[in-house]
Structures are given as C-alpha cells and as structure tokens.
Amino acid sequence: MSTKMKYQYLFFLLISGIGLTAQTYHPFPTKNTMWMEMYFNPYPYSYSKFHTFALKDKDTVINGKQYHKLYHSSDTIFSEVNLCGAIREENKKIYYYSITSLSFPNMGSYSYMTIEPNKEILLYDFSLKLGDTIKNDLFRISHPDKLIVFKVDSILIGSEYRKTITFGYPGAP
Numbered sequence: 001m002s003t004k005m006k007y008q009y010l011f012f013l014l015i016s017g018i019g020l021t022a023q024t025y026h027p028f029p030t031k032n033t034m035w036m037e038m039y040f041n042p043y044p045y046s047y048s049k050f051h052t053f054a055l056k057d058k059d060t061v062i063n064g065k066q067y068h069k070l071y072h073s074s075d076t077i078f079s080e081v082n083l084c085g086a087i088r089e090e091n092k093k094i095y096y097y098s099i100t101s102l103s104f105p106n107m108g109s110y111s112y113m114t115i116e117p118n119k120e121i122l123l124y125d126f127s128l129k130l131g132d133t134i135k136n137d138l139f140r141i142s143h144p145d146k147l148i149v150f151k152v153d154s155i156l157i158g159s160e161y162r163k164t165i166t167f168g169y170p171g172a173p
Helices: 003-023
Strands: 033-041 047-062 065-073 081-089 093-098 121-127 133-135 147-159 160-168
Touching: 047 081
Parallel strands: none
Antiparallel strands: 033 047, 047 065, 065 081, 081 093, 093 121, 133 147, 147 160
C-alpha cells in the first residue's frame, strides 16, 4: 500500500469516527413510562425509602402551559391514584410542577427538600456544558448550595449513546 493510499485510508477512518461519537438528543419520556428512586441514609440511621413515579398517556394544562401528568406511589404495586404533579419539556430542560407536596421521612440527619404545591421547578437541564454551575434557587439541590459540571461524557445503552453529567461542588478534590 502506497503512502498516499495510507493517508487516504487514515483520513477516511478519522472522518468515519467523528460521526460515531455524536449523539442524538432523546427527549424526556412523556407517556407510558415508569421509574423508581431510592433514598438511602447510611449508618447510623440506616434507612431507605422507595418511590415509584409514572407518566401515563394523560396531559393537562397548568397556567397556560402543556404538561404530562405525573403519578407517585411508595408501594410496590403502582396505581394512578396519587397524582403528585406534572412534567413538561422546553429547550432540553425538564420542569416539574408540584400539585401535592410529597412526604419523605426525616430520620435524624436524613433530609429531603420538599416542593410546595403549585410551584414549578427545573428538574433536569440536558443542555448543561462543562463548567456550568447550577444553584439551589433554580434546581432542587440542598447541599451544597451550588454544583459545577465537572465532566460531560456519554455511555452506550443498547445501540445508542446517552449523555452523562458529573457534578461536584466548588473546592472539592
């Protein structure tokens, strides 16, 4: 293989590789999806609590904005009895509107920021970039009062890459 041919082949590989690392934005699910969150407080107050959330195929309008109804359950059998809030997406940002205040236990040093009813908060921001700062007046974080995006990466799930964001706080090692 000639040198010119090797460079052409290398150029082709480099150009081909660029497309492989790009990822498609996947909007937040809006219906027929369920997820579980677990809150765990380690020793000495060893305690954990499971919460299940689900979006069904039901929409609503709140303050003139289109939302998807969000249901909550702390039982292992899910039902649509507990409408807790609603979710909407705008410009790669996910907003949560609280309809009822969710109750979470406070065991010793275990604490959880509740959201008052009839309030909208920013839940996720998929447009964050390396070095961006999120603050507790916009996001639902309690300690510290701000976090910095330390790393933006991706992980292969199935056959597609999904964005991962690693946060840290100022002054962290």
